[in-house]
Amino acid sequence: MSPYPYDVDVREAPGYRGAAEALGFGLGGTTQLWGGQLWPWVPSELGPRPWLGLAGWDYDFADLQRDYGRLADILELSRPQRALVSGGATASTHSGLGYELRESTWLSWRQRNLGKTLGRELVNAKAVSVLTGHQVRSLHVENGAVTRLVGPGCEDVAAEHYFLAAGTLGNVALLHEAGSAAGGAVGTGFMDHLSVRTAELEVVDWDAYREHEAPRYDGSSLFTKRYAAQRELQESLRLPGVLAQWETELPAHSPLLQARELLRGRQRGDKRPKGLGSLIPGLTSELRGVIGARLRRRRYVPEEARIYLSVNVEQLPTEGKRLSVDGRTVRMKWLAEEADLNAAEVFTEAFLDAYDLERSGLRVKRVLEDPVVNDTYHLMGGARLSSDPAAGVVTPELRHHQIRNLSVVGASVFPTGGLANPTFTAGAMSLAAVDSFIGGFA
Numbered sequence: 001m002s003p004y005p006y007d008v009d010v011r012e013a014p015g016y017r018g019a020a021e022a023l024g025f026g027l028g029g030t031t032q033l034w035g036g037q038l039w040p041w042v043p044s045e046l047g048p049r050p051w052l053g054l055a056g057w058d059y060d061f062a063d064l065q066r067d068y069g070r071l072a073d074i075l076e077l078s079r080p081q082r083a084l085v086s087g088g089a090t091a092s093t094h095s096g097l098g099y100e101l102r103e104s105t106w107l108s109w110r111q112r113n114l115g116k117t118l119g120r121e122l123v124n125a126k127a128v129s130v131l132t133g134h135q136v137r138s139l140h141v142e143n144g145a146v147t148r149l150v151g152p153g154c155e156d157v158a159a160e161h162y163f164l165a166a167g168t169l170g171n172v173a174l175l176h177e178a179g180s181a182a183g184g185a186v187g188t189g190f191m192d193h194l195s196v197r198t199a200e201l202e203v204v205d206w207d208a209y210r211e212h213e214a215p216r217y218d219g220s221s222l223f224t225k226r227y228a229a230q231r232e233l234q235e236s237l238r239l240p241g242v243l244a245q246w247e248t249e250l251p252a253h254s255p256l257l258q259a260r261e262l263l264r265g266r267q268r269g270d271k272r273p274k275g276l277g278s279l280i281p282g283l284t285s286e287l288r289g290v291i292g293a294r295l296r297r298r299r300y301v302p303e304e305a306r307i308y309l310s311v312n313v314e315q316l317p318t319e320g321k322r323l324s325v326d327g328r329t330v331r332m333k334w335l336a337e338e339a340d341l342n343a344a345e346v347f348t349e350a351f352l353d354a355y356d357l358e359r360s361g362l363r364v365k366r367v368l369e370d371p372v373v374n375d376t377y378h379l380m381g382g383a384r385l386s387s388d389p390a391a392g393v394v395t396p397e398l399r400h401h402q403i404r405n406l407s408v409v410g411a412s413v414f415p416t417g418g419l420a421n422p423t424f425t426a427g428a429m430s431l432a433a434v435d436s437f438i439g440g441f442a
C-alpha cells in the first residue's frame with residue numbers, strides 16, 4: 001500500500017523525476033533523500049522582473065535574511081556557513097562579464113535527515129503537535145475554519161491553528177480537498193528548476209582545476225562554486241534566473257560513488273549499510289588523493305571524472321505547468337519549455353565566452369547538441385503567497401486567505417522559484433510563519 005494518501009498522474013509531465021522519486025514519508029519527509037545543499041537567496045531572487053512580466057514577491061528580503069540566521073542556529077551551521085547565509089561572505093563579481101560567483105554550502109551527511117536532526121525537539125515541543133506517520137485524508141472545514149482532520153489515527157487531533165507542511169503535492173492535494181474556498185489559485189504556478197547539461201570540458205591542468213573550481217572546505221564545511229547571471233545580464237538577454245556550475249561524473253565502478261550511495265542509505269535510515277567491506281580496497285587506493293585534496297582544503301575530484309557545464313534554470317510559473325486534483329489523484333502538468341532551454345543555451349554561450357577557462361585548467365571539449373535536461377526535484381508553487389486573495393492561496397504571513405485557522409508552509413507557497421535550491425528559504429519562511437502565530441516551537 002502506498003504511504004501517500006494520493007496518487008500522482010504524470011501522463012502530462014513527461015520525464016518528471018520529482019513526482020516519483022522526491023517523496024519521503026513521515027518526519028523528515030524528503031530530507032531522507034535530499035542533498036542538503038543550502039542556497040541562501042539574494043534580494044534579486046525575490047524582486048520584480050519587468051522583462052518577464054513578474055511583479056516580485058510580497059515578502060520583505062530583510063525578514064528572510066533574519067530568519068536565515070535563525071535557521072542557521074537551529075541547524076547548528078558552522079561559522080563560515082553562517083557568514084554565507086547572513087550575506088557576510090560577499091559574492092565576488094566578475095565585473096563587466098555579467099555573472100557573479102556565489103557559493104552554496106552543504107549539510108554534513110550526519111545532519112541531512114532533518115527528521116533525525118530536529119525530530120526529537122519537534123516531537124517534545126509543547127506548543128505544537130507534529131502529526132506524522134498518519135495519513136490525513138482531508139481537512140474538514142466549517143464556517144471558514146478547520147474543525148478536524150479526517151484520516152486513520154487523526155480523529156482525536158484538535159488544534160486552534162493548523163500548519164500544513166505536506167510538501168508541494170501533499171499541500172495542493174489537501175488544499176483542494178479543503179473546498180473551493182481558494183478559487184482557482186490552488187495548483188497554479190507549479191514549477192521546478194531545470195538542470196541542463198550543455199557542454200563537456202576537458203581538464204588540461206588538474207592542479208589548476210582543483211585549485212580554482214573544485215568544491216572547497218572551510219574547516220569541515222563544504223562550499224561549491226556557482227556562477228549566477230546578474231540582474232543586468234538577465235534583463236538584457238530577457239532571461240529567468242540562471243547559473244552555471246561544474247558537474248563531475250564519476251564512472252559507475254568508482255568506489256567514491258559507491259561510498260556516497262552507502263552514505264545515502266545511512267541518511268535514509270539503513271542501520272547496517274551493505275557492501276562496505278568490498279569497498280575498502282578501492283577506497284584505500286583513493287585515500288592518498290582524498291587526503292591530499294583535504295590538505296589543500298578541496299574536495300577530491302579523481303582524474304577519471306568527466307566534467308560538464310550544467311546550467312540551472314529557474315522555471316517560470318507559466319500556464320503550461322500546473323497541479324490539479326481529481327479525487328485522490330494529483331494530476332501534474334509539467335514540461336521543460338522552449339524558453340527554459342533557450343535560457344540554458346544563451347547563458348552557456350555568454351558564460352563560456354566570458355569565463356577564463358584557461359586559468360582553471362579547462363578547455364571546452366564539445367558543446368552538447370542535445371543537452372541533457374532534468375528536473376531537480378524542487379517541487380514549488382501551487383499554493384503561492386500574495387497579499388491579493390485573487391492572486392494567491394496564502395497571505396505573505398503564509399496564512400490561508402479564506403480558512404482562518406490554517407497556515408501553509410514549504411516551497412508550495414513560492415510565487416517564483418529563485419535560482420536554485422529552495423529548502424533553506426522555505427525553512428526560514430516556515431519559522432517566521434510559526435513564530436508570528438505562536439511565538440515559536442518551544
Ligand SMILES: Cc1cc2nc3c(=O)[nH]c(=O)nc-3n(C[C@H](O)[C@H](O)[C@H](O)COP(=O)(O)OP(=O)(O)OC[C@H]3O[C@@H](n4cnc5c(N)ncnc54)[C@H](O)[C@@H]3O)c2cc1C
Pocket residue numbers: 005021022023024025026027028029030031033034035036037038039132133134135136137165166167168170171174376377378379409410411421422423424426
Ligand atoms: C534527491 C533529492 C535531492 C534534493 N536536494 C536538495 C538540496 O540539495 N537542496 C534543497 O534545497 N532541496 C533539495 N531537494 C528538495 C527538498 O528535499 C525539498 O524541497 C524539501 O524536502 C521539501 O520539504 P517539505 O517539508 O516542504 O516537504 P516534504 O519533504 O515532501 O515532506 C512532506 C511530508 O508530508 C507527508 N505527507 C504528505 N501528504 C500527507 C498527508 N495527507 N498526510 C500525512 N502526511 C502527508 C509526506 O509523506 C512527507 O513526509 C531534494 C530533493 C530530492 C528528492
